[in-house]
Amino acid sequence: MAQKPVQFTLNGEDKAAFASDGQNLLDMLRRGVGDLSPKYGCGQGACGACTVLIDGEPCLSCLTLAETVDGKDVATTSGLSSGSGIHPLQDAFMRNFAAQCGYCTPGMLMAAKALLDRNPQPSRDDVVEAISGNLCRCTGYEPIINAVLEASRSGASQPNG
Amino acid sequence: MPVRVETFSQVEEAARALSSNQKARIYGGGTILMRSVNEGDQSFDTLFRLTDPTLKDIRSEGDRVLIGAAVTMAEIIRHRDLSFLADAARAVGGPAIRTTATIAGNLLAPPPYGDLATALVALGAEVRFAGQGSANVPIDEFMRDRESRKGSVVTAVSVPRLADPTALRFLKVTRVKPKGVALMSIAALLPRAGGRIDGFRIAYGNMGPTPLRVAAVERALEGSSLDEAGITRAAAVATEGLDPPTDALASAWYRREVAPVHLRRLLLGQTG
Numbered sequence: 420m421a422q423k424p425v426q427f428t429l430n431g432e433d434k435a436a437f438a439s440d441g442q443n444l445l446d447m448l449r450r451g452v453g454d455l456s457p458k459y460g461c462g463q464g465a466c467g468a469c470t471v472l473i474d475g476e477p478c479l480s481c482l483t484l485a486e487t488v489d490g491k492d493v494a495t496t497s498g499l500s501s502g503s504g505i506h507p508l509q510d511a512f513m514r515n516f517a518a519q520c521g522y523c524t525p526g527m528l529m530a531a532k533a534l535l536d537r538n539p540q541p542s543r544d545d546v547v548e549a550i551s552g553n554l555c556r557c558t559g560y561e562p563i564i565n566a567v568l569e570a571s572r573s574g575a576s577q578p579n580g
Numbered sequence: 581m582p583v584r585v586e587t588f589s590q591v592e593e594a595a596r597a598l599s600s601n602q603k604a605r606i607y608g609g610g611t612i613l614m615r616s617v618n619e620g621d622q623s624f625d626t627l628f629r630l631t632d633p634t635l636k637d638i639r640s641e642g643d644r645v646l647i648g649a650a651v652t653m654a655e656i657i658r659h660r661d662l663s664f665l666a667d668a669a670r671a672v673g674g675p676a677i678r679t680t681a682t683i684a685g686n687l688l689a690p691p692p693y694g695d696l697a698t699a700l701v702a703l704g705a706e707v708r709f710a711g712q713g714s715a716n717v718p719i720d721e722f723m724r725d726r727e728s729r730k731g732s733v734v735t736a737v738s739v740p741r742l743a744d745p746t747a748l749r750f751l752k753v754t755r756v757k758p759k760g761v762a763l764m765s766i767a768a769l770l771p772r773a774g775g776r777i778d779g780f781r782i783a784y785g786n787m788g789p790t791p792l793r794v795a796a797v798e799r800a801l802e803g804s805s806l807d808e809a810g811i812t813r814a815a816a817v818a819t820e821g822l823d824p825p826t827d828a829l830a831s832a833w834y835r836r837e838v839a840p841v842h843l844r845r846l847l848l849g850q851t852g
């Protein structure tokens with residue numbers, strides 16, 4: 420089986436891995452470089468649990484051929500907290516009970532981050548649209564929407580803020 | 581068995597390789613193909629990745645705009661010359677699909693997909709292939725024999741630049757809020773000339789094997805000014821000559837029942 424070298428940055432850190440033929444990015448992140456924050460829910464693009472940012476844009480890592488991120492910048496939930504501090508989005512999720520089982524949370528956080536990076540003051544409809552590709556079987560979505568809106572008011576879009 | 585991935589920096593080379601390899605597929609954004617890869621589909625064993633930067637171009641060509649095959653839904657939505665396509669591009673999946681899904685992939689997507697393609701049919705787009713220079717195939721013709729074109733590489737889609745972006749209307753009917761696949765989608769090109777509308781083009785998605793034009797509705801509307809009488813005539817023949825599918829979302833019977841209602845709403849401009 421052919422192995423292709425892939426060099427990319429993961430949450431700002433240089434990484435090198437080998438992508439096997441047809442391997443998706445989710446698998447390379449989890450098994451190749453040990454970042455277990457993006458989750459495998461369906462492998463079909465339907466659940467959004469595997470959402471990561473590639474060059475700042477939200478993408479489904481299960482539907483992305485791993486070798487296509489060569490030279491790119493990948494961001495996952497692992498990179499949200501800095502030191503012992505958590506990201507305002509994570510904080511807002513906690514305060515709003517936006518995570519129950521938590522399986523959808525990493526994908527929700529990255530979808531929300533993609534929104535706030537581009538649109539720091541979103542409307543409620545903007546938030547619904549931004550997480551429309553992410554399924555949650557626990558919360559009924561309201562707490563998640565409220566958390567994202569609260570984070571936007573507290574300035575979650577500031578770099579590292 | 582895993583798939584092999586070959587990368588081509590020249591589209592023409594990929595086209596040559598594809599013509600002699602039945603088990604290879606062109607990798608666009610991969611939102612359809614990677615699902616097959618993930619579930620171990622054995623009907624293909626090779627993916628051709630195209631890195632030719634011209635496939636990402638969006639540029640003017642006379643009174644038309646040429647959109648490269650690898651341009652994504654998100655790029656269409658952001659581009660100021662393509663505002664008339666934004667509604668249809670926004671109807672495709674969620675945000676993380678739209679950053680990846682390409683225009684060529686949408687043209688070739690099997691039902692229930694093809695929302696943007698439906699708008700492209702109504703617009704009178706033309707499709708350009710590798711190895712054929714700047715010769716364009718009208719989209720109606722492309723859709724008629726889409727299956728037989730599986731061995732060709734799409735390089736670009738050419739669309740007329742609409743002077744009035746509101747001349748193209750798009751409606752996607754779904755049962756899942758806020759997002760779901762189309763029960764049907766409808767696109768209508770309504771170019772105004774004087775008080776009349778001249779050259780109606782109406783297209784449906786997921787009402788047949790590919791997005792298609794609805795000739796009976798176009799005939800019923802021709803020469804009308806989108807008045808009540810014209811719209812009623814059009815709704816009466818909304819599914820004439822069509823053989824809509826039965827799928828997980830709805831039966832063919834249901835599609836026939838609701839198509840006139842949705843067509844009417846679109847033509848009356850009640851789609852908000």
Ligand SMILES: Cc1cc2nc3c(=O)[nH]c(=O)nc-3n(C[C@H](O)[C@H](O)[C@H](O)COP(=O)(O)OP(=O)(O)OC[C@H]3O[C@@H](n4cnc5c(N)ncnc54)[C@H](O)[C@@H]3O)c2cc1C
Pocket residue numbers: 463464465605606607608609610611612613614649650671672673674677680681682683684685686687688689692693694695696732733734735760761762
């Ligand atoms: C969760 C989810 C939701 C979706 N929702 C929608 C929706 O609402 N509406 C909708 O229309 N679609 C939807 N889709 C389907 C799909 O995302 C889109 O149709 C998309 O535009 C396909 O483009 P792609 O580039 O990802 O295709 P790919 O998977 O890369 O390719 C699809 C087909 O096109 C061929 N192809 C791609 N590029 C070329 C080329 N240049 N030349 C020749 N052949 C080519 C491939 O070989 C393949 O057969 C959804 C998909 C998922 C996973």
Ligand code: FES
Pocket residue numbers: 458459460461462463464465466467468469470479480481482
């Ligand atoms: S695992 Fe990628 S969308 Fe479900």
Ligand code: FES
Pocket residue numbers: 517518519520521522523524554555556557558
């Ligand atoms: S918290 Fe359980 S799926 Fe969302």
